[in-house]
Amino acid sequence: MTLKFPAAVLRAYEDPFTVEEVTLRTEPAAGEILVEIAGSGMCRTDLAVRRSAGRSPLPAVLGHEGSGVVVRTGGGPDAVVDVGDHVVLSFDSCGRCRNCLGAAPAYCDLFASLNLFGGREEEPPRFTDATGKALAPRWFGQSSFAAYALVPARNAVRVDPTLPLELLGPLGCGFLTGAGAVLNTFGAGPGDTLTVLGAGAVGLAAVMAATAVGVRTVAVDRHPQRLALAERFGAIPLPAGTAGLPELIRRLTDGGAQYALDTTASAPLINDALQSLRPTGSLGLVARLHTALRLEPGTLDRGRSIRHICEGDAVPGLLIPRLTGLWQAGRFPFDQLIRTYPLADVNEAERDCDAGRVVKPVLLPEGTSR
Numbered sequence: 001m002t003l004k005f006p007a008a009v010l011r012a013y014e015d016p017f018t019v020e021e022v023t024l025r026t027e028p029a030a031g032e033i034l035v036e037i038a039g040s041g042m043c044r045t046d047l048a049v050r051r052s053a054g055r056s057p058l059p060a061v062l063g064h065e066g067s068g069v070v071v072r073t074g075g076g077p078d079a080v081v082d083v084g085d086h087v088v089l090s091f092d093s094c095g096r097c098r099n100c101l102g103a104a105p106a107y108c109d110l111f112a113s114l115n116l117f118g119g120r121e122e123e124p125p126r127f128t129d130a131t132g133k134a135l136a137p138r139w140f141g142q143s144s145f146a147a148y149a150l151v152p153a154r155n156a157v158r159v160d161p162t163l164p165l166e167l168l169g170p171l172g173c174g175f176l177t178g179a180g181a182v183l184n185t186f187g188a189g190p191g192d193t194l195t196v197l198g199a200g201a202v203g204l205a206a207v208m209a210a211t212a213v214g215v216r217t218v219a220v221d222r223h224p225q226r227l228a229l230a231e232r233f234g235a236i237p238l239p240a241g242t243a244g245l246p247e248l249i250r251r252l253t254d255g256g257a258q259y260a261l262d263t264t265a266s267a268p269l270i271n272d273a274l275q276s277l278r279p280t281g282s283l284g285l286v287a288r289l290h291t292a293l294r295l296e297p298g299t300l301d302r303g304r305s306i307r308h309i310c311e312g313d314a315v316p317g318l319l320i321p322r323l324t325g326l327w328q329a330g331r332f333p334f335d336q337l338i339r340t341y342p343l344a345d346v347n348e349a350e351r352d353c354d355a356g357r358v359v360k361p362v363l364l365p366e367g368t369s370r
């Protein structure tokens, strides 16, 4: 079988995406499924490929927040979905290392190679451009800025077919990360307090999840329009430049927040967040640090802790249904963060994302029948 379909291809780190016809050869192998993509969210990690200094191979089809309909399966032991199922695609993992076996697939030993740096190489390549030149192996196991994606079945999570399928992809990464930090890592609940630094897609998903489970939340951001969104979803808004931020947060959280989530990688904000925690409070970092992180003396005193969080500590097959259930109950309105674009407008989506004009762009492949 050979399938030809449109995809957004990144050919050079500094160039715009080009929407081209690509070719996928062969049927799904055992453990793989072919998915007709309904929508694919654009995440910061897609755009970070431009700064990967050659580590993420090109030319590549990016996109790792895909959702769609299963159109073929290769069977095999991981065949947990059937043709016609609606699925959300999440990150890739090996399923065999200690962390995968321990229900922590986001910390898979092979996470970086499988998701970011061109794992699962194929010989001969099955995914090529119109001239037959090989495209990079599947990005995050999916490469979903395209009309179709061939993915490991273990990365697909079946969802209720009455849900708005084309909007669900970001539940596989960005929204999973923010909500998972609150619900899994912190295990926050009624009476708890949380500070969220940065009200982008991840931060706002954290705010929504916190509000959904009765957590009092303070959101900090530079942009007034993002703070307004955070406030709409239940957080107390605080401008990032406010003087005496730690004292203010302590006052708003009855002596200090139990939890803080940083999505900014800003060292001054991280220090402020630590100083605003109550004793034994914990801070989670989700953004990649690009410089050494200097902590002010005393910031980790009294049992405070700091750790990195990948993909919201989620097992996607458990957390995604929980998030769609909260959405159906009107308590996790993630669709309000999304603006859709035709796949052909991928470069406009990137510009809007960079300029902060959109929280979460979702690309819709043209010609997808729905």
Ligand SMILES: [Zn+2]
Residues within 6 Å of the ligand: 093, 094, 095, 096, 097, 098, 099, 100, 105, 107, 108, 109, 110
């Ligand atoms: Zn693994």
Ligand SMILES: [Zn+2]
Residues within 6 Å of the ligand: 043, 044, 045, 046, 064, 173, 174
């Ligand atoms: Zn992502």
